[in-house]
Amino acid sequence: MSDENLRRFLSELSRKVDKSKIFTEPEELYSYSLDASTEFKQPPAVVVRAGSEEDVRAVLELADRNRVPVVPRGGGTSLTGGPVPAVPNAILLDLTPMNRIEVNVDDGYAMAEAGATVLEVDKACRQYGFFFPPDPASSRIATIGGAIAENAGGLRGAKFGVMKNWILAMEVILPGGRRVRIGEPVYKWRWGPDLISLFVGSEGTLGVITKAWLKIYPLPEKVVRVLGVFDRIEEAGKAIAQIRRRGYVPMILELLDRETIEIVNESLGYNIEVAEAMVIADVDAPRESVWRIAGEVENVMRECGGRTSASDDPVEMERLYMARQGAYAAVTRAYPGVLLEDITVPLSKLSTALKELDDIRKEYGLRMPVFGHAGDGNLHPNICFDPRDEEQLRKAREMFLKTGEIAIRLGGAISGEHGIGLAKKELFLEEIKAVRGEGYVEMVRMIKQMIDPNGIMNPGKIFL
Numbered sequence: 001m002s003d004e005n006l007r008r009f010l011s012e013l014s015r016k017v018d019k020s021k022i023f024t025e026p027e028e029l030y031s032y033s034l035d036a037s038t039e040f041k042q043p044p045a046v047v048v049r050a051g052s053e054e055d056v057r058a059v060l061e062l063a064d065r066n067r068v069p070v071v072p073r074g075g076g077t078s079l080t081g082g083p084v085p086a087v088p089n090a091i092l093l094d095l096t097p098m099n100r101i102e103v104n105v106d107d108g109y110a111m112a113e114a115g116a117t118v119l120e121v122d123k124a125c126r127q128y129g130f131f132f133p134p135d136p137a138s139s140r141i142a143t144i145g146g147a148i149a150e151n152a153g154g155l156r157g158a159k160f161g162v163m164k165n166w167i168l169a170m171e172v173i174l175p176g177g178r179r180v181r182i183g184e185p186v187y188k189w190r191w192g193p194d195l196i197s198l199f200v201g202s203e204g205t206l207g208v209i210t211k212a213w214l215k216i217y218p219l220p221e222k223v224v225r226v227l228g229v230f231d232r233i234e235e236a237g238k239a240i241a242q243i244r245r246r247g248y249v250p251m252i253l254e255l256l257d258r259e260t261i262e263i264v265n266e267s268l269g270y271n272i273e274v275a276e277a278m279v280i281a282d283v284d285a286p287r288e289s290v291w292r293i294a295g296e297v298e299n300v301m302r303e304c305g306g307r308t309s310a311s312d313d314p315v316e317m318e319r320l321y322m323a324r325q326g327a328y329a330a331v332t333r334a335y336p337g338v339l340l341e342d343i344t345v346p347l348s349k350l351s352t353a354l355k356e357l358d359d360i361r362k363e364y365g366l367r368m369p370v371f372g373h374a375g376d377g378n379l380h381p382n383i384c385f386d387p388r389d390e391e392q393l394r395k396a397r398e399m400f401l402k403t404g405e406i407a408i409r410l411g412g413a414i415s416g417e418h419g420i421g422l423a424k425k426e427l428f429l430e431e432i433k434a435v436r437g438e439g440y441v442e443m444v445r446m447i448k449q450m451i452d453p454n455g456i457m458n459p460g461k462i463f464l
């Protein structure tokens with residue numbers, strides 16, 4: 001894209017969008033040049049803080065006409081470089097000012113604009129005795145638009161799945177500024193193909209999501225938090241697989257390994273018992289049955305070699321939850337360089353994956369705390385290194401690839417929830433080669449070409 005195109009775009013933009021929403025000074029652009037991974041850096045040429053659908057339409061119409069790249073951005077909490085421009089001179093479209101939420105409890109949904117945070121939606125539902133189940137650990141900052149574009153999961157994913165399971169309808173602005181509404185805010189509608197799924201996980205490469213109608217769910221009557229402590233990591237993996245195998249579906253089913261527990265204790269000032277692994281299971285059920293079911297889940301953990309306890313004390317429950325939710329922050333506080341993996345493996349292979357990860361850690365000698373939403377097979381190995389040390393950086397990159405290869409070999413996925421972005425392009429190609437069939441790349445390129453013929457949407461990302 002030439003400087004001339006950008007100049008023309010900017011001059012036309014200032015006639016259509018209020019100047020107070022347009023930012024071009026280097027110090028204003030800097031904080032938009034990174035995401036939470038901090039691994040990739042590219043400042044945009046201009047930031048537009050969209051306050052309305054009209055702003056988004058104006059940007060996409062002008063950008064398409066002038067062939068200027070556009071990168072949508074929500075909270076910027078992506079861990080894969082998703083909202084970081086892959087090319088220079090891009091327009092960054094910040095959706096966070098569009099944050100209206102309306103809960104329609106009678107019809108069972110919440111309508112949220114793209115910039116509302118996931119936690120704000122959840123809180124709005126709670127006033128009515130309902131909640132919004134997807135809960136990425138970043139939910140205070142991550143937006144509905146970003147969570148849909150990444151198909152985010154979270155701690156409650158073991159029972160409630162990921163964003164795609166909770167969308168009834170959405171509005172999207174396509175390149176050229178055309179608005180489309182997909183789906184209906186009712187619990188059943190039928191016409192195909194399923195275009196909602198096309199935009200879920202599209203990482204800003206097809207269009208800009210401006211609002212969504214989301215299913216809501218009644219708050220559980222009672223929750224008991226079960227804790228299992230294990231002397232061998234494989235036993236923890238086995239316990240998680242067995243809990244699911246025997247038909248229990250805890251609302252949360254999370255794993256923290258020894259290195260994670262140590263780092264959480266050191267960095268966040270907790271005093272959690274250090275063991276090879278810890279499993280947290282939230283059993284939600286009616287009051288009269290919740291302790292019985294919690295006891296059964298404890299029994300499964302004990303059969304697999306764990307020591308267990310259970311609590312409904314809100315302070316103790318919150319302490320464990322915050323330790324898990326804060327795990328990534330704790331690791332990044334302790335280490336200046338962290339490559340975060342996000343693999344998913346079949347539940348029956350969880351134990352094997354954990355063992356193989358431990359082997360990689362031993363082979364390379366770098367610290368690699370592993371935690372994750374293991375109840376849905378999703379593991380986050382965090383490869384820690386000193387970025388000033390070339391040798392450590394080389395090892396970390398190799399470990400990153402080997403970890404992704406474990407997922408492919410065991411029949412899983414290289415990304416459970418963080419997406420591809422810039423971080424996983426290489427591994428994504430390997431996954432495509434290994435399992436997706438020779439038509440896959442051609443098919444996704446044809447879809448991209450039809451929706452975004454001028455290639456302005458977040459170029460250089462998943463549509464390689």
Ligand SMILES: Cc1cc2nc3c(=O)[nH]c(=O)nc-3n(C[C@H](O)[C@H](O)[C@H](O)COP(=O)(O)OP(=O)(O)OC[C@H]3O[C@@H](n4cnc5c(N)ncnc54)[C@H](O)[C@@H]3O)c2cc1C
Pocket residue numbers: 035036071072073074075076077078079081082083095114135136137138141142143144145146147148149150151152153154155203204205207208209210328329417418458
């Ligand atoms: C501490 C921490 C914990 C995390 N825990 C989890 C977790 O438990 N589960 C999980 O799934 N993820 C997690 N993440 C990753 C991240 O929070 C999620 O991917 C989140 O959904 C990103 O939302 P965002 O609003 O920050 O999007 P951004 O980071 O701003 O953008 C992400 C991608 O979405 C695109 N995008 C953003 N808004 C729109 C829009 N309106 N229309 C079209 N495309 C758009 C961007 O172009 C980009 O490609 C975590 C991150 C951090 C920092």
